[in-house]
Amino acid sequence: MFLGDFHTHSRYSDGRGTLRENVMAALNKGLCFYGVTDHGPANIGTGVRQEKVYLTIKAEAQRLKKEFPGINVLVGAEADVISLEGDIDLSLEVVSALDYLIIGLHPYILPKTLKDGFLFVLPNLLGRIFPGIKRYLIRINTRALIRAIEKYRPLAVSHPNLVLPVDLEALARSCAKNGVALEINTGHKYPKEEIVKAALKTGAKLIVNSDAHYPHTVGELKSGEELLMRYNFPLERVLNVAGFNAK
Template sequence: MELFADYHTHTRHSHGKGTVEDNVRAAIKRGLQEVAITDHGPANILVGIKSAKTLDKIQSEIEICQKKYPEIKILLGVEANIVSIDGDIDIPSPYIKKLDILLAGLHTGIISRDLKSGVNLIAKNWLSRFIDSLGAKMRYINTLAVIRAVERFPIDVVVHPGLKLNINTHVLAEVCSRRGTALEINSSHGQKSSNFVKSAAETKVKFVINSDAHSPEEVGRLEEGEKIARELKLDPARIINTKNNF
């Protein structure tokens, strides 16, 4: 399988180790035709961008790199956080409109939109690790939060579904299929993604294989995601960043 893009990479603007140009150069070295710069949204405690305004600086750096490296398409994106049980995300609407690609997902270390969401998305999810009776309830709440986000915002990709926070991936996949939102096969988390992919593959949802790179050396390292796709015999037509068949 030949993949032409990596749509999930981080830089020093959030939790990454390299610059925008470092990631671009790494993507070119990997032979990619497209790369997205998708730093963590500002609600990620300690690791997110300082504010949505940081996206303006990233955009400026992308524009400089695009002129310097015309052989690759560089996309402005963000890995937004779902910060409420109503599906709110931490990127304001004016900035959403500036993006080439919008990634979103649930994370544990976030600043929630309100107290109720904080109790549910953070505290109760943590407690559900120790209280079995909370598990099913949190699976429902988590799934609903992601679905509401997908229905409210032009989310292109839901990142690492089910990682650390339990969700019903089959139900989510049905909604994403109708909305034209892809589900991520995250190469950094490897086999942790395989169960969700197997369940989601029962629907008509599409997938994208990303690196979730936090250093330039990881950009374009998509082998683990490819391995999962091969093992589950996914139709290449369902993987939006592949350009040939298995």
């Protein structure tokens, strides 16, 4: 059902497989597209060492394209939102060198400024201990993501509502307006029904990705397919079913 898997990790960040192993796994699953999206450099302990690493990944992808002409190898990034204003941990120079961009929220990141540390990153870490601040977290997380969507127009927002809470409907409305997809992430077990409902309600697109950190989970998208079927989601609004246009 799916033409490609556009959110996966390799050894360049915290994935266990080499890019070559991942590409071979995608080929074996019968995919036409394989996209690697290693974590941005602000992701503590898991991100790429520095943003220039994406240029190394691009060079390796070029070689793999020649070696494996049966599959389109694309290089993206899963960039971190690092400020309340929706800044990400990649320069525009690197973003423009990538085939596409995915943005997402992660708890363990280096904030852009001290203020972002106190008002954005720290509260998200404290939210696990103090559930009373959830409403504040929803407000700041939704705002930061929407600003990032408006600034960067990424292909998709990764795993919305995973650990860090957001207002899914407001996020989906912004995605619909800016042509950005909400991700159904099959690599993390958490409730995703509300994402589908928000996309149905607002007209937003979806994309189903594995978030694979191992070659054997590349292209493992079955649970996403089941979810789409359960809600009778229009497949022409699912990016990796209907076809894909890298920018």
